[in-house]
Amino acid sequence: MKIVITCHLPNDIIQPLEERYDVVMWEKSSEPMPRERLLKEIEDADGLFTNVADQINEELLERAKKLKVISTMAVGYDNIDVAAAKRKNIVVGHTPGVLTEATADLTFALLMATGRRIVEGMDVIRQNQWKSWAPFFLTGQEIYAKTIGIIGMGRIGLGVAKRAKGFSMDILYHNRSRNQEAEQELQATYCDLDELLTKSDYVVLLAPSTENTYKMIGKEQFAKMKNTAVFINTSRGTNVDEEALYHALKEEEIFAAGLDVFDSEPISSTHPLLSLRNVTVLPHIGSAAIETREEMARLACQNLLNGLEGRPLVHEVK
Template sequence: MKIVITRKIPNEIVQLLEQYYVIKMWGKENEPMPRELLLEEVADADAVFTNVADQINQEFFEHAPKLKTVCTMAVGFDNIDVQEATNRGISIGHTPGVLTEATADLTFALLMATARRIVEGMDYLRQDQWTSWGPMLLTGQSIYGKTIGIIGMGRIGEAVARRASGFSMDILYHNRMRKHDVEDQLGVKYCSLVELLKQSDYVVLLTPSTPETAKMIGAKQFELMKKSAIFINTSRGTNVDEEALYRALKEGEIFAAGLDVFEKEPISSNHPLVSLDNVVLIPHIGSATIETRMEMAMITAKNILRALSGEKLLHTVNPEVYERINN
């Protein structure tokens, strides 16, 4: 059997898989496998070790008649046509849970860097602009005791709430379903999206990417926020209207924004958001700690090994596929 790995991964993960199967791995870590080569390689592949940068769509599946499983080194799977995979009896694996704490750390780090204008301060030094101490030099927003509004109270939302409680923040949340147990455990308060946007000093977006969440934060939502508000997005870039965000930042409707994700990735250096001083931009590194990424890679490999051995995956996006396979 053959496994296609679409990005260079650590050797110990490759060695685990190549004990049992033929491996075809793209040799570059920071560049995607060319589409033409990917479609060529999956023609006789039994499994694919993929990531968020690959489009696993109908065209892909039509080129992969032997495929049994697609396992992504990510928790999100909006780049995968799950229904098409299910129709073809192909299991989809992912890595939920393992990246929760790392992503929550990064979310709060982005919040703090944006609020206290850390990147601006570093640029100020590098450009040799610091000539003297000034009473209002690079003043930002306070964090301790402020109000944070979390949109999407999943695992990462709960982890961010725990961090916010350490800063004595008032914690509001909005979620598709109210979570009374989380309210009891963490002291968070449920409210409507409108009230959250109006009351929060920090608005943190942590929803998955679905048709319902597409551009859920746009011009109307930014107008509801305080002028001193800071917007943080570590969910998916497609959940935000980037043109509206640019206008809100440019025109001072909100104070600043911190973004780890973008509508189109990688973001171009000439994107309008890049030109603004009041936005901190980082390249989708929410889970990028050595420990977390290694564990994600290991879970992805184990998902593949289980699938090719006829077992259920550790984490299956489409568990209904097993009924189809058994029938």
């Protein structure tokens, strides 16, 4: 049987696959397999190792005459047409859990860098603009003992809340259901979205990408935030109306934004948000810790092996 891997992985990680199957792996580590190559390779593939950079849509699935299992190296799977896969009896696996702590680390790091204007400070030095000390030079927002509002109290949201507790922050959260662990162990307070937006000094978006969360944060929501508020998004770019965010930042309706994700990725250096001083951006690296990415890759490989050998996937998208 044949397996297609759309990204370049270390040899020791794919060895269990190569011992059993014919593996076609994209050779470049800096970019995903081109769409045309993927469409060709998928025609006789039994297994597909993919990630968020690939669009696994109905067009591709119609060409996949032998495909039995799709395994994505990610928690989210909004780039995969799961319904179309199910119609063709293709099982879909993903990698939740293993990236929780790395993404929570990155989220809180982005929160701190944005609130305290860390990247702006580095740019000032690089551009030789640091001339002297001044009382209000590059002043940002305090973090300690402030209020954080977390939208989406899943595994990663809980991880961010634990880090916020270490900074003595008051924790508000909004979720589809109550999180008893967050409330009992961290004294987090459940509230509706409007209350969270109104009261929070830091608004952190960690909601999944669904029809209900599409552009859930827009003009109306930014208008409810404090003008000193810092907005952080490490969930999905499609959850935010970027035009409304640009307006809110430019007009200083909110203080700043830290973004690891965008509506359409990758973005270019001419993206409108990059023209603003009060934006800190990252290239979708929420889980980009070496140990985490290696574990994600191994789990995705195990999902593939299980699916091809007729065993339940470790984590199957239902």
